[in-house]
């Protein structure tokens with residue numbers, strides 16, 4: 001039997017969470033290896049791109065969360081078979097990666113420097129990506145990003161929208177999603193009610 005070990009930070013979100021949900025939806029057992037930030041400091045020197053998530057398949061390490069989403073998503077029935085719908089799915093996942101690239105540039109800043117960087121983010125890239133994601137959701141029919149059903153793209157966007165709605169990013173207005181991409185608010189509610197998502201979180205209790 002193939003062994004799977006997914007290493008990521010110890011919280012229910014971020015880049016690994018869509019993969020964890022997809023594993024559960026596929027009924028595939030995996031080792032959910034959760035590490036602390038100090039542990040990551042130790043481990044990063046041995047990872048290929050100095051980052052997590054890392055997925056080990058029979059001991060061989062794979063990086064890049066979107067590639068993992070596609071791979072496990074296919075086994076879970078959470079990735080489109082149709083090429084165009086797969087392209088739509090990939091576009092939304094790629095947009096989240098790009099957005100995260102800009103968001104993390106503000107991490108580690110403090111005080112006025114943080115405030116200025118976050119205000120620039122809000123007026124700039126965050127607005128661009130929220131409006132773009134709203135357009136992608138509209139293209140998908142309004143409910144999902146691709147294939148008229150939940151895919152790994154929905155799980156990936158859901159994680160980041162939920163994070164923005166939680167108001168944990170200082171100087172990022174908590175109503176920004178509602179103002180710029182209202183469809184994403186309804187999208188979060190839709191995804192968190194999906195029986196596969198509900199079952200995953202029930203399994204975590």
Ligand SMILES: N[C@@H](CCC(=O)N[C@@H](CS)C(=O)NCC(=O)O)C(=O)O
Nearest residue numbers: 014015050051052053063064065066
């Ligand atoms: N493109 C990579 C990005 C991975 C990445 O940047 N992961 C973050 C955590 S979510 C990380 O390990 N950051 C460490 C650092 O930047 O020092 C992926 O999608 O897996």
